[in-house]
Amino acid sequence: MSLQVAVQMDHIAAINIAGDSTFALLLEAQARGHTLFHYTPDRLAMRDGKVFATVEPLVVRDEAGAHFTLGEKRRIEMTGLDVVLMRQDPPFDLAYITATHLLERIHPRTLVVNDPAHVRNAPEKIFVTEFPDLMPPTLITRDLEEIKAFRAEFGDVVMKPLYGNGGAAVFRLTADDLNFGSLYDLFATTFREQWVVQRFLPQVKNGDKRIILVDGEAAGAVNRVPGEGDLRSNMVRGGAAHPTDLTDREKEICARIGPALRRMGQIFVGIDVIDGYLTEINVTSPTGLRAIKRLGGPDIAAQIWDRIEEKRRA
Numbered sequence: 001m002s003l004q005v006a007v008q009m010d011h012i013a014a015i016n017i018a019g020d021s022t023f024a025l026l027l028e029a030q031a032r033g034h035t036l037f038h039y040t041p042d043r044l045a046m047r048d049g050k051v052f053a054t055v056e057p058l059v060v061r062d063e064a065g066a067h068f069t070l071g072e073k074r075r076i077e078m079t080g081l082d083v084v085l086m087r088q089d090p091p092f093d094l095a096y097i098t099a100t101h102l103l104e105r106i107h108p109r110t111l112v113v114n115d116p117a118h119v120r121n122a123p124e125k126i127f128v129t130e131f132p133d134l135m136p137p138t139l140i141t142r143d144l145e146e147i148k149a150f151r152a153e154f155g156d157v158v159m160k161p162l163y164g165n166g167g168a169a170v171f172r173l174t175a176d177d178l179n180f181g182s183l184y185d186l187f188a189t190t191f192r193e194q195w196v197v198q199r200f201l202p203q204v205k206n207g208d209k210r211i212i213l214v215d216g217e218a219a220g221a222v223n224r225v226p227g228e229g230d231l232r233s234n235m236v237r238g239g240a241a242h243p244t245d246l247t248d249r250e251k252e253i254c255a256r257i258g259p260a261l262r263r264m265g266q267i268f269v270g271i272d273v274i275d276g277y278l279t280e281i282n283v284t285s286p287t288g289l290r291a292i293k294r295l296g297g298p299d300i301a302a303q304i305w306d307r308i309e310e311k312r313r314a
Contacts, residue, residue, distance in 0.1 A: 007022065007025075007026060038070060081110045084103060086099070156175060211254065215266075225242060257278075
């Protein structure tokens, strides 16, 4: 099977190929003989109900500093493609939402990974709240009195933006932290929407496990351990990647959420688990593929393409 595949991403020139999951998907697609095209989200257009993009043929190489070659730009109608990988990074803002509306017009005739309508309706830190018994105590609000009451109940808490990513603006507040008032003012000024307040999980020091699910089934995991003096375990923030296996609790979490992910067309999903608690379900642009493989885990990019090809044959 040879597929026409376009990747919607932040420009490929700026990625770090050592850890980039989109790049892992592109390498695997090219190895299978699929034809690749590259475009950035600003090149999407819709005219009279038809969706177009200005794309460039793409060749990738696993060579730092020489990892891609782009061909001549051309405008194509998106229904002429077999697959679109929606892989631009958040922020999950109106530009991101608009892109999901445009791609929804071509899906499933052109298979969009992940299903854009459900990506739009399942932002990471809201969709996860459909499984409250799997989560630590969690509050979504911008109301000061609600946050004060939550802190009084649980003491140490974490505050983070509702639509943030990559560990940006994640703060721990201890029960007697005098910075609370200033931090509340900063969040209230910076973010128009509600934000997330969660009970702090001390075991985060031992790692925040990223588990990849492929079409609702657990495929592999990496344990991300925060750097010295940092709360955040995200690898882009200095977290260290360690090999890991799934615990019985983590298998239970995957079994619970898997059917919903499969029903929603979320083929490539990364969940975050700390000390047996589910904290996020990442459907927009999950990462972790290269780290898992580098540490001796499975080649999940191959599993994802196996599933995509199955869906294209159906």
